[in-house]
Amino acid sequence: MTPEDYMRQALDLAVEASEVREVPVGAVIVKDGEIIGRGRNRTFETKNPLAHAEMIAMTEALENIGGWRLVDCDMYVTLEPCSMCAGAIVHSRLRKVYIGTPDSKAGACGSVLDITGEKRLNHQPEIEIGILQPECERILKEFFKKLRGKKGGTEDEKNREYFDTIASDSDAFL
């Protein structure tokens, strides 16, 4: 399996998120060539801002290995992690994070903040950005375009309300 193959798995999870009107972000954790954790964004359905794809994938991976750290594990995530997830990545000691597309408004792996590269913290995972970037970016743009509806306005009141709720979180892709 290549990095692109694993990113494709993360993209499948992002698609699953978009199908239930969650912002399409997916993540997988790989150890020794095997996927041990999967996650997709669930913030809206769980009404929990902590329910990002990366947090869910890391939690599942930790449960699967029965440990409390993800040493020798890599993450593949379609969108650059936010400050919360980047902090969790440092805490869990992930070896490397492969990122699909950068997030110019909220990314914390070098775009807005550089939590994963901060030398004063005790761990710096390796970061690689741009795995299947066009696909990872497209799914976000299409999601917001569809939600916003045609002619710059949303199709109905419910859509507009939902759009306003989530737009501020991901406005780099509007």
Ligand SMILES: [Zn+2]
């Ligand atoms: Zn996050």
